[in-house]
Amino acid sequence: MIIMARIEVRIDDDVKQKAVAELAKHQITLSAFVKAQVATVSSLLFNAKCRTK
Numbered sequence: 001m002i003i004m005a006r007i008e009v010r011i012d013d014d015v016k017q018k019a020v021a022e023l024a025k026h027q028i029t030l031s032a033f034v035k036a037q038v039a040t041v042s043s044l045l046f047n048a049k050c051r052t053k
Helices: 011-026 031-053
Strands: none
Touching: 011 031
8 A cells, every 4th residue: 555645845936836837848747846856865865875785
């Protein structure tokens, strides 16, 4: 069973709208972008820990 977590963040509306507009040019939603960034960081940290053992 996959347990999903929710992330909430407060950000200036102007910054959000600019990000949404830029991501839309690449057909990426803000949600998908944030998920990808969190997964990337998680993977990098996991790989770094594996290399130091």
